[in-house]
Amino acid sequence: MRFGGTVELHLHMDICMSFEAVAALDPTIDADTYRREFVGPERFDSLVAFLDSTEGHVELLQTERGLRTCMRDLRAQLAVDDALHAEARFAPLRHIEGDLSAREVVEIVVEEADVWQRGGLSCAVILCTLRHYSEAESIETAQLATALHTDDLPVAFDLAGDEAGYPLATHLPAFEVVRDAGAPFTVHAGESAGAESVREVLDHLQPRRIGHGIRAVEDPDLVARLVREGVHLEACPSCNVQLSVVPSMAEHPIDALAAAGVSIGISTDQRGITDTTVTNEMRRLVDAFGWDRAVLARRQLDALEAAFVTEPKRAALRERLVESWA
Numbered sequence: 001m002r003f004g005g006t007v008e009l010h011l012h013m014d015i016c017m018s019f020e021a022v023a024a025l026d027p028t029i030d031a032d033t034y035r036r037e038f039v040g041p042e043r044f045d046s047l048v049a050f051l052d053s054t055e056g057h058v059e060l061l062q063t064e065r066g067l068r069t070c071m072r073d074l075r076a077q078l079a080v081d082d083a084l085h086a087e088a089r090f091a092p093l094r095h096i097e098g099d100l101s102a103r104e105v106v107e108i109v110v111e112e113a114d115v116w117q118r119g120g121l122s123c124a125v126i127l128c129t130l131r132h133y134s135e136a137e138s139i140e141t142a143q144l145a146t147a148l149h150t151d152d153l154p155v156a157f158d159l160a161g162d163e164a165g166y167p168l169a170t171h172l173p174a175f176e177v178v179r180d181a182g183a184p185f186t187v188h189a190g191e192s193a194g195a196e197s198v199r200e201v202l203d204h205l206q207p208r209r210i211g212h213g214i215r216a217v218e219d220p221d222l223v224a225r226l227v228r229e230g231v232h233l234e235a236c237p238s239c240n241v242q243l244s245v246v247p248s249m250a251e252h253p254i255d256a257l258a259a260a261g262v263s264i265g266i267s268t269d270q271r272g273i274t275d276t277t278v279t280n281e282m283r284r285l286v287d288a289f290g291w292d293r294a295v296l297a298r299r300q301l302d303a304l305e306a307a308f309v310t311e312p313k314r315a316a317l318r319e320r321l322v323e324s325w326a
Helices: 019-025 031-037 047-052 055-059 064-080 102-118 135-148 169-181 195-205 214-218 220-229 237-242 254-259 278-289 293-306 311-325
Strands: 006-012 083-090 122-130 155-160 209-212 232-235 263-266
Touching (some): 064 083, 064 102, 083 293, 102 135, 135 155, 135 169, 155 169, 214 220, 214 232, 214 254, 254 278
16 A cells, blocks of 8 residues: 655654664664664563663763754654654753753754754654653753744643653643743653543643543543544554553554544654654554555544644645645
């Protein structure tokens, strides 16, 4: 099956590096070492085990050269997916072990994202705070997002990390900073924790988008609420299988959620550790659920409608997307 253009909303750029990028930053790393230390196993026992595995990537991204290499490598990967719009997210406070300040880290990534846009790839940058961070660290991240956000190149805010182990309440003041500034945001929920995590986020934050959110399927009333409130789910199927959130691709809730009318897109989450692309994800969904081109195109359009872009840019992207899938 031939695919069209893609829209990827859930993409942790700092755990996506290819072997070529890693070897450029550390020539002592050969292909076998890369596979062993930078690509995850077929299965992790838990989200916490996965989070522990990200250190190798992040250690290489403590310098300007590392960050620019990562962003340029990711741009090349997105080109292979025929990406029309992509949103790169990362936690800036994980990248200040060298000489860079958190603001400098974000400015470097935003500069590279601007190069993406000048080259024809629409994009946004999303700054993640992490569940185990303090209130002050979350507010610092939120303030960076609001300070650097523009309509031309949106800088949004996100809460990621171990949702089952740390409360949402710690981070509510940071979301208030973002909302008061009128900046965009998303939030991880319904991945390592169940439907109640999704409901909590909806009740407290009223987001347009939720990262993952797939365990909402455990509560039919919650699924109906997602449809009613028009909340988009940023689904990452292979990652969910790898992190043992679901037993297999064939048992992934994406098909049931889409059939129920939930707006839902297709993303990779972490291309490096999961060793996937959006194109691979679409092939796996075709194999698992028999999705045809119309269904796959609908998922891209769902993602575009939830993307952090201005309405004129959304309209232009919609025209390109529809043409690419025609």
